[in-house]
Amino acid sequence: MKDSKDLLVVGVGTMGRPYLQAAARLGLRVRAVESAATWEGRPRDLAETFYRAAVGPEELWNLAVTRAVTERAPDGLVSFAEPHVLAGALAQERLSLPGPSLHAAVISRNKALQRTTFADHGVPQPEFRLAASVADARAWMLQRLPVVVKPLTLAGSEGVELVADAAGVEDVIARRAGEGTVLVEEAVMGPEFSWEALIRDGEVLFENITAKETTQPPYFVELSHRCGHRFDDPLTTARVAALTRGVIEAIGMRTGLVHLEFKVDERGPVLMETAVRTPGDYLPDAIGLTFGFDLYEAVVRLHLGLPLDGLPPAEPVAWAATWFPTVRPGTITGITGVEESEAHPGVVRVRLRKGPGDTVRPLTSSSQRMGHVLIAAESPSEREDTLKFVRETLRVSVEQA
Numbered sequence: 593m594k595d596s597k598d599l600l601v602v603g604v605g606t607m608g609r610p611y612l613q614a615a616a617r618l619g620l621r622v623r624a625v626e627s628a629a630t631w632e633g634r635p636r637d638l639a640e641t642f643y644r645a646a647v648g649p650e651e652l653w654n655l656a657v658t659r660a661v662t663e664r665a666p667d668g669l670v671s672f673a674e675p676h677v678l679a680g681a682l683a684q685e686r687l688s689l690p691g692p693s694l695h696a697a698v699i700s701r702n703k704a705l706q707r708t709t710f711a712d713h714g715v716p717q718p719e720f721r722l723a724a725s726v727a728d729a730r731a732w733m734l735q736r737l738p739v740v741v742k743p744l745t746l747a748g749s750e751g752v753e754l755v756a757d758a759a760g761v762e763d764v765i766a767r768r769a770g771e772g773t774v775l776v777e778e779a780v781m782g783p784e785f786s787w788e789a790l791i792r793d794g795e796v797l798f799e800n801i802t803a804k805e806t807t808q809p810p811y812f813v814e815l816s817h818r819c820g821h822r823f824d825d826p827l828t829t830a831r832v833a834a835l836t837r838g839v840i841e842a843i844g845m846r847t848g849l850v851h852l853e854f855k856v857d858e859r860g861p862v863l864m865e866t867a868v869r870t871p872g873d874y875l876p877d878a879i880g881l882t883f884g885f886d887l888y889e890a891v892v893r894l895h896l897g898l899p900l901d902g903l904p905p906a907e908p909v910a911w912a913a914t915w916f917p918t919v920r921p922g923t924i925t926g927i928t929g930v931e932e933s934e935a936h937p938g939v940v941r942v943r944l945r946k947g948p949g950d951t952v953r954p955l956t957s958s959s960q961r962m963g964h965v966l967i968a969a970e971s972p973s974e975r976e977d978t979l980k981f982v983r984e985t986l987r988v989s990v991e992q993a
Contacts, residue, residue, distance in 0.1 A: 596621060597896050600660055601639070602653065602680045603672035605630050607874065611670055612638035614889035620896075623666070625656045625676075650675035657683050668896035677701055677869050690895050692791075692868035695844040700868045703744050703775050706843075710863060713842035716835060717863045720777035726768045729776040733761050738779040738809075743771065751957075754779055754809035782857035784812075784864070785821065787836050788871055788879055789850045790887075790904075792894055794840065798904045800879050801832070804853075807918075811956045816915045817873055818975065819882040820908035831860040839866050849891050851875075874914050874964060881912035881940065881968040911975040912968040915982060916961045917944075921954050922990040924962075929985040933965065938978030940966040942986070952990060962988070 599615045601608065601624040615622045616638060624639040628647045636642070645656040657679040660666075669689055671680030677697045684691030692700075699705045707720045719736070723729035726741060733739045733755060741764055743751035755764050768774070784806055789799040803821040807813045823829045832854070839845075839852055845868065852866035870876060876887040885904045893900055926948055934942050944963035946952065953960050965982050969975040 597667040597898075598623070598664065599892060599896065600624070600657075600666040600669045600683075601672065602657055602669065603627070603676040604634065604639075605672070607872070608672040608870070609635055609638065610876070610886075610888040611672065611892060614886060614892050617889065618892065618898075620892075623660060623664075625653065625660060625679075650678070654679040654682060661687060668892070670891060670895050672870050673872070674701065674867065674869060677867075690792075690847040690897055692848045692850075693844045693846045696846070696868050699843045700866055703742055703865055704773070706865060707775065707777070709842055710839070713838055715838045715842060715863055716831075716859065716861060718778040718780050720775060722773065722775055724773055726771065726774055726776070727765045729774070730761060730765060733776055734758060736778055737761070740777050740779050741768070742775045742777070744773060744775060753811055753956075756809065760810075780855045780857055780862045780864070782855045782862075784853065784855050785832075785861075786817075786851060786853045786871065786875075787832070788875060789836065789840075790848075790890055790894060790900075791840065791845050791850055792847050794846060796837070796840070797900065798883075798890070798906075799836070800883065802875065802879075807955060813955050813958055813961070814873060814916070815918060816913060816979070817875055817878060818911075818913045819875070819878045820911060828856060828860060835861045835863060839863065843868070847894055849887075849894075872958065873916070874966060877940075877966055878912040878914050878968075881910055881966075882908045884909040910968050910970065911972050912940075912966070913975055913979060915965045915967065915979055917963060917965070917983075917986055917988060918955055918961065919952055919988045919990045920992065921952050922992040924948050924950050924952060924988060925991050926989040928987045928989075933982045933986050936978060936981055936985075938967050938969045938974060939982060940968050942982075 598621045601611050604624050604626050622639045623641040625643045626634045627645050634642050643656045643660045646652045661683045669680050671677050681694045681697030685694040704722045710717050721729050721732045738756045784804040786802045790797045801821040803818045805816040851871035853864040854861045880887045883904050942965050946962040967978050969978050
């Protein structure tokens with residue numbers, strides 16, 4: 593299909609480039625807002641105009657977006673990651689473009705607003721306390737250990753940590769004394785999952801469940817994602833469906849891509865948080881491989897009001913996963929097994945961001961991981977075999993500090 597519609601993509605970097613590529617395939621006029629940090633590496637061949645967002649608070653993205661839409665109103669706008677959501681939603685609201693809704697965007701950017709919104713909508717979630725400082729929550733934490741401390745707006749597990757005992761309460765108060773307002777909540781123990789969905793006018797058109805592996809407490813950094821998950825228990829399946837629809841209704845989600853995370857304990861599924869932007873960790877790539885369609889192109893079509901040319905299939909056609917190799921802190925002295933891993937028929941790609949001589953820091957957030965491996969297999973068992981092969985083959989040698 594060819595179309596002369598104008599698309600504005602807010603935020604590109606590396607993981608957002610497939611949006612530009614999908615727009616090019618559709619014959620769209622493409623413009624993009626890019627950060628100053630990645631300005632030199634922007635893909636000039638994939639957009640006719642780039643608008644530079646200054647370094648600083650995320651509100652500066654609004655300056656660049658406003659400049660772009662004032663120069664020429666787009667027919668559709670896609671916001672890529674967390675810092676881009678509010679600027680994009682403001683423009684969508686002002687221009688009456690398809691989007692998540694300003695209400696949904698604002699709530700998604702603040703974990704405290706999520707908790708206070710969902711509390712009156714019957715969405716299962718942890719007991720919580722919003723405190724002006726970590727110290728102000730001391731008594732609450734001591735009565736409910738273990739608890740989790742979270743910043744209000746960061747992503748990628750940054751700043752999220754488990755506090756297990758009274759000594760940990762005093763430690764976290766001392767370490768995070770100047771942080772300001774925080775969210776403290778009941779620690780939910782159980783396996784973690786995410787739900788990714790395409791929404792149009794509040795209707796769920798497509799949905800996927802991803803099973804996750806994370807690091808052990810106190811931090812919860814994601815180590816792998818397996819798409820196309822199915823629960824064996826029909827009751828859990830029904831409760832997950834009720835939770836996800838409850839979130840959509842509570843935030844007033846209209847159109848676009850939704851990503852929410854939940855855990856399952858003895859009560860059933862319990863919401864952790866939600867977002868109205870592209871999920872990280874190359875999940876759209878893995879979801880597309882699992883269900884046999886281009887998720888990026890589907891999102892572009894939704895934001896331009898274009899048909900999806902048939903809904904994506906409800907059942908997986910393959911079994912994809914992303915895995916993130918981890919090593920102990922220190923200096924990398926060597927990496928082996930990359931070529932052998934890439935040659936495996938179940939491996940789609942191996943992409944490492946660190947190499948010999950680079951420093952590996954303690955793993956406390958997603959930004960500190962050293963790369964990823966994307967896998968696609970013909971069955972769940974073959975996916976597990978491939979993951980096992982890569983874990984055993986890809987080796988990183990580290991000299992500890």
